[in-house]
Amino acid sequence: MEKTDWRFKIAHKEAWIGVGLALFNFIWWFGFAYGLGSRPVDEYSYIFGLPDWFFYSCVVGFLLISVLVIVVVHFFFTEVPFDEEEDS
Template identity: 65%
Template structure:
């Protein structure tokens, strides 16, 4: 039985998992900062964009657009194609 810690696929998967956690943290911080930063006022004091409160536009719509761009960039630039099948010469 092969030692899985020496398999380079595990190193790649670990790195990509950490990147995914980082992206999730960025998403949460972005959402929290705008939702509670701009939304922590009386509704009479809100500013509106296309009829929606600005905190909602920036946190939910802007955050979604930002994360879609970031995830697309990260997947195309930093993630690697990893084969899932057994290595050649190994036993199944």
């Protein structure tokens, strides 16, 4: 019986972290875009000339997810060699 490569366990964990980050990004975007954006247009407040819902969902969301991805990759991801291991 062939033993599963140890790199698959790391890749599986890191894939789930990526899925979690993507879900967090979507929930952040959806919450602000449809939460604040569902008001009538005359009730919008503006930040840097952008509607507040757009600013928080797209601008702040992009900056936040960028920082989160950098932190997660730096602290939680493992460098894995892609070279084939030769059995001696």
